[in-house]
Amino acid sequence: MTDETPHGSDDSADAPPDAGSPVDTPSDAGSPVDTPSDAGSRDPPTSATDRGPPSSPVDRDTLAELRDVRKIYHTGGEEVAALGGVDFAAEPGEFVAVMGPSGSGKSTMLNVLGLLDTPTSGTVLLDGNDVTALSERERTRERKRSIGFVFQHFYLIPTLTAVENVELPTLFGDDETARERAISLLSRVGLGSRLDHRPDQLSGGQKQRVAIARALINEPRLLLADEPTGNLDRATGADVLEEFHRITDEEDVAIVAVTHDPQVYRAADRTVFLVDGEIDPEGAETLGLVGLSDAGGEP
Amino acid sequence: MSDASTDGGHGNGDDSADPDATPGLLARLFRAFPALLMARRNLSRNRLRSALAVLGIVIGVLAIASLGMFGTTLRSGATQQLGDIGNELQVSPNLDAGVETLTDRDIERIERASTGATAVVPIRQDRKLVSRGREQSAVTVYGMENPGDLYAARDGRIPERLRQGAVVGDSLADRLELQAGNTIRVGNRSYRVAAVLEPQEGFSLVNPGSGVIVPPGDVAGDGWGQVVVTAESGSQANATAAAIREGLNRREQRVTIFELSSVTENIGQFFGILNAFLIGIGSISLVVAGVSILNVMLMSTVERRGEIGVLRAVGVQKRDVIRMILAEAALLGTVGGAIGALLALGAGFVLNQIVLSDPLVTLQPINLLYLVLAFAFALVTSVLSGLYPAWKAASSDPVESLRSG
Numbered sequence: 001m002t003d004e005t006p007h008g009s010d011d012s013a014d015a016p017p018d019a020g021s022p023v024d025t026p027s028d029a030g031s032p033v034d035t036p037s038d039a040g041s042r043d044p045p046t047s048a049t050d051r052g053p054p055s056s057p058v059d060r061d062t063l064a065e066l067r068d069v070r071k072i073y074h075t076g077g078e079e080v081a082a083l084g085g086v087d088f089a090a091e092p093g094e095f096v097a098v099m100g101p102s103g104s105g106k107s108t109m110l111n112v113l114g115l116l117d118t119p120t121s122g123t124v125l126l127d128g129n130d131v132t133a134l135s136e137r138e139r140t141r142e143r144k145r146s147i148g149f150v151f152q153h154f155y156l157i158p159t160l161t162a163v164e165n166v167e168l169p170t171l172f173g174d175d176e177t178a179r180e181r182a183i184s185l186l187s188r189v190g191l192g193s194r195l196d197h198r199p200d201q202l203s204g205g206q207k208q209r210v211a212i213a214r215a216l217i218n219e220p221r222l223l224l225a226d227e228p229t230g231n232l233d234r235a236t237g238a239d240v241l242e243e244f245h246r247i248t249d250e251e252d253v254a255i256v257a258v259t260h261d262p263q264v265y266r267a268a269d270r271t272v273f274l275v276d277g278e279i280d281p282e283g284a285e286t287l288g289l290v291g292l293s294d295a296g297g298e299p
Numbered sequence: 300m301s302d303a304s305t306d307g308g309h310g311n312g313d314d315s316a317d318p319d320a321t322p323g324l325l326a327r328l329f330r331a332f333p334a335l336l337m338a339r340r341n342l343s344r345n346r347l348r349s350a351l352a353v354l355g356i357v358i359g360v361l362a363i364a365s366l367g368m369f370g371t372t373l374r375s376g377a378t379q380q381l382g383d384i385g386n387e388l389q390v391s392p393n394l395d396a397g398v399e400t401l402t403d404r405d406i407e408r409i410e411r412a413s414t415g416a417t418a419v420v421p422i423r424q425d426r427k428l429v430s431r432g433r434e435q436s437a438v439t440v441y442g443m444e445n446p447g448d449l450y451a452a453r454d455g456r457i458p459e460r461l462r463q464g465a466v467v468g469d470s471l472a473d474r475l476e477l478q479a480g481n482t483i484r485v486g487n488r489s490y491r492v493a494a495v496l497e498p499q500e501g502f503s504l505v506n507p508g509s510g511v512i513v514p515p516g517d518v519a520g521d522g523w524g525q526v527v528v529t530a531e532s533g534s535q536a537n538a539t540a541a542a543i544r545e546g547l548n549r550r551e552q553r554v555t556i557f558e559l560s561s562v563t564e565n566i567g568q569f570f571g572i573l574n575a576f577l578i579g580i581g582s583i584s585l586v587v588a589g590v591s592i593l594n595v596m597l598m599s600t601v602e603r604r605g606e607i608g609v610l611r612a613v614g615v616q617k618r619d620v621i622r623m624i625l626a627e628a629a630l631l632g633t634v635g636g637a638i639g640a641l642l643a644l645g646a647g648f649v650l651n652q653i654v655l656s657d658p659l660v661t662l663q664p665i666n667l668l669y670l671v672l673a674f675a676f677a678l679v680t681s682v683l684s685g686l687y688p689a690w691k692a693a694s695s696d697p698v699e700s701l702r703s704g
Contacts, residue, residue, distance in 0.1 A: 111698050116698050117698050136617070137616060140611065140614055140615070140616050140617070141614065141616075144614020147614075149609070151701065153605070155605055155606060157609075159340035159341060168615075171333040171336075171337070172333055172616065172622075214613065215613075218614070
């Protein structure tokens with residue numbers, strides 16, 4: 001945790017030796033990013049995954065990317081590196097799980113990716129644009145435009161109905177069709193008959209589906225989920241994950257989910273392991289998940 | 300986990316989207332002012348707390364508005380008690396310019412100038428010994444032609460023009476045990492008492508209660524020492540004073556005029572200060588109410604940290620969060636202010652019914668101004684009290700807010 005020595009990105013960018021692991025390192029050397037800081041220094045990633053077509057040097061645009069991102073907190077005169085040089089990329093239509101022990105920097109990574117937090121150093125790219133240095137206000141606008149969030153505790157507003165909660169991100173702004181979109185989204189997640197229910201009249205799984213609909217209202221390209229199944233029982237969690245699959249497949253949205261839940265790990269297209277703020281290519285073994293990898297609910 | 304491969308078909312079964320999404324007027328209003336929607340819902344979340352905050356504002360507005368109206372009532376009542384003193388003028392020769400007495404010509408010019416006056420009474424005075432039998436007393440003797448224009452009799456009748464006989468002041472009459480028809484000696488002349496004056500109420504420029512009034516020809520001197528002019532109202536007295544100045548003082552400052560309305564003006568100023576003081580006391584209670592709103596808003600924003608973090612996360616700008624929380628504060632202020640103003644109006648009706656026996660006096664413009672002022676003050680106080688909580692909530696880091704949830 002107190003690891004503050006900057007680890008070179010080359011550590012994590014090295015090809016994972018274990019082909020059996022679902023770990024996938026960022027892979028987009030060929031992506032048409034037009035930022036000047038395009039890291040030519042990085043090794044061309046060589047991701048060997050156990051699922052999907054072994055990704056050849058990328059054929060799709062990278063949607064969101066972290067390049068050598070570090071996040072250092074100062075607490076009590078001590079510097080704590082929550083992220084120590086992370087490289088990560090997500091492609092459209094991809095469902096990536098991020099796993100790691102508590103305090104490994106998963107949430108920080110998600111917050112940086114979701115423009116809720118700014119890195120101490122490194123670059124954040126969204127749709128090929130460098131968004132690291134955006135102002136608070138621009139980041140907020142960008143979040144509204146292209147990022148959806150799903151939280152462990154749902155965070156629905158208890159005084160608003162389901163449909164109003166879904167509309168929430170559009171509420172402050174002139175959006176004529178928001179109500180229709182909210183209704184159609186709720187119908188798609190199976191809550192068409194619960195539009196005017198308040199959150200306390202919904203079950204946990206229904207709440208999380210409302211939250212997913214809320215995350216999708218502005219048609220984002222990237223959906224970030226923090227322990228999306230953390231407060232749900234197994235079957236309900238499976239429903240939510242199924243919903244995630246539908247979103248990645250039908251809407252071509254990338255989902256990055258931080259989780260402890262092996263269920264999510266199995267459902268994801270690939271999994272990134274974080275240990276002490278760095279990507280650990282052998283995380284699957286570390287966490288004892290190797291045996292589970294074949295049971296994945298892959299579409 | 301094989302069940303997960305049923306390919307996203309789940310959940311779409313009960314897909315019965317209500318197409319009746321025609322938004323009502325209220326819905327459209329809220330759509331236009333989303334901050335209001337959120338604010339109203341948030342306030343309804345903890346009704347008791349919101350009600351208590353509103354109660355504070357109600358009390359503050361009630362205090363300001365009803366104390367203001369109380370001041371108005373006090374002033375009206377006092378003015379009624381003081382009576383018509385504002386409508387008397389005293390015209391005297393300007394001693395500074397060497398004018399010692401007013402001539403008959405001056406009197407004529409004063410009478411001509413006093414078109415709006417109800418009475419013009421020239422007076423000359425002297426001190427003489429008044430005696431009845433063996434009792435005697437040195438008193439002021441007033442020479443007046445028409446005392447009936449200024450005074451009323453309690454006994455006998457004051458003749459329209461006093462040519463003979465005397466009118467005796469009430470306290471002198473008591474002292475000498477006089478009544479109409481008796482005879483007294485004033486100086487070395489004998490008079491029949493024509494009337495005894497009523498005791499004077501309130502405040503007057505010339506009070507002959509302890510003196511005696513005789514025909515002016517019987518008082519030494521050829522000029523007049525002063526002229527008392529009365530008018531219907533204070534404003535007419537003012538106009539008359541201006542006309543007299545215009546008529547007599549154009550070439551030289553012949554007369555000085557003492558207006559009782561300047562006294563009433565001072566009294567009015569006093570009540571103005573009293574009113575400001577009362578309203579100041581009322582304002583303190585409204586400031587206290589503002590602090591309670593500050594407290595309520597701070598508490599509720601702390602409780603809603605996570606929600607506000609979500610709002611920020613899903614792309615709601617800081618200023619919209621600020622707007623939302625200010626709308627809550629403003630809503631508290633508006634509701635509290637309106638209730639307080641209504642209650643104050645009711646209190647005003649009751650007060651004026653009791654003190655002045657005329658509840659409709661409450662509806663005079665100055666009171667309505669107090670109501671509007673109190674309401675505006677409530678709104679401003681509430682919004683100001685909401686500023687800090689709003690700023691604090693909007694500026695807190697969403698990451699922190701979400702973590703603590």
